[in-house]
Amino acid sequence: MKTIASFSRGIVVVSLIPIFSVLCGVAEAAVLDQENTGPASGGGAVANDRTQSQALTVGVSGVLTQVDVIVRKEVNAFEDLTLSVRSTLGGAPDALLTSVSVPASSVGTVEGLVSFDVSAAGLSFSAGDVIVIDLTTLANNVFPFDERYNWRWYNDDPYPRGQRFTNGLAVSQFDFAFQTFVEPAAIEGDLDGDGFVGINDLNIVLGNWNQNVPPGDVLADPSGDGFVGIDDLNTVLGNWNAGTPPSPEVLGNVPEPGSLVVLGVGGVAILRRRG
Numbered sequence: 001m002k003t004i005a006s007f008s009r010g011i012v013v014v015s016l017i018p019i020f021s022v023l024c025g026v027a028e029a030a031v032l033d034q035e036n037t038g039p040a041s042g043g044g045a046v047a048n049d050r051t052q053s054q055a056l057t058v059g060v061s062g063v064l065t066q067v068d069v070i071v072r073k074e075v076n077a078f079e080d081l082t083l084s085v086r087s088t089l090g091g092a093p094d095a096l097l098t099s100v101s102v103p104a105s106s107v108g109t110v111e112g113l114v115s116f117d118v119s120a121a122g123l124s125f126s127a128g129d130v131i132v133i134d135l136t137t138l139a140n141n142v143f144p145f146d147e148r149y150n151w152r153w154y155n156d157d158p159y160p161r162g163q164r165f166t167n168g169l170a171v172s173q174f175d176f177a178f179q180t181f182v183e184p185a186a187i188e189g190d191l192d193g194d195g196f197v198g199i200n201d202l203n204i205v206l207g208n209w210n211q212n213v214p215p216g217d218v219l220a221d222p223s224g225d226g227f228v229g230i231d232d233l234n235t236v237l238g239n240w241n242a243g244t245p246p247s248p249e250v251l252g253n254v255p256e257p258g259s260l261v262v263l264g265v266g267g268v269a270i271l272r273r274r275g
Contacts, residue, residue: 032180036159051166056180064181070111
């Protein structure tokens with residue numbers, strides 16, 4: 001068993017390796033950020049005379065990679081459906097940042113999630129930024145209204161971090177159905193890439209303790225010196241709790257690490273004094 005620190009006069013061993021076990025695997029690159037989905041309560045027409053938009057507040061800093069919307073088409077809709085991402089001015093839609101289209105054949109006549117890959121635009125946002133997604137099409141909006149699209153909405157303002165717009169005008173009592181996915185920005189000490197510095201990252205360092213690795217190995221050697229040791233442990237502990245914590249569903253039953261981290265810091269401090 002490897003130990004991190006020992007004291008003279010009656011050796012006291014501080015060993016973190018058996019205390020922390022690897023709790024889950026490496027997360028996927030893109031994570032779900034904002035979401036507003038639930039039972040249908042209506043929908044807004046998307047047509048050549050009707051642009052529907054939804055403002056949202058970014059929760060995870062990083063690159064926006066994908067936007068999903070719950071939408072359906074009418075039986076005679078054959079024109080592409082286009083999703084755009086815009087900046088905001090005063091919370092309202094502003095400058096166009098990117099647009100992506102899907103063919104009508106990829107949208108069903110029954111409501112369902114339709115995905116738009118916006119990763120090519122490389123749009124990087126910070127937590128707290130307010131952006132807008134909108135849907136447009138060249139489909140006609142004339143009687144008997146069988147050519148347009150319909151974007152699901154929910155009554156009673158269920159998404160508190162943004163609002164719906166129709167042709168640029170705010171409609172406060174509705175919010176559209178959507179999901180956004182973000183590739184989290186790199187955070188020092190976030191070795192597993194889940195956007196949060198916590199137990200999993202500490203496990204990676206401890207699981208490779210005293211090992212020689214390729215310099216800068218992103219999975220174990222944040223210090224970049226080719227050796228997994230105190231400097232790498234300090235990087236993780238020094239950035240502890242940075243980023244956005246994973247959801248409870250991802251974490252499972254994770255023990256509170258506070259007191260154990262204190263032991264780790266104490267061990268590091270002792271080694272520093274001795275060094």
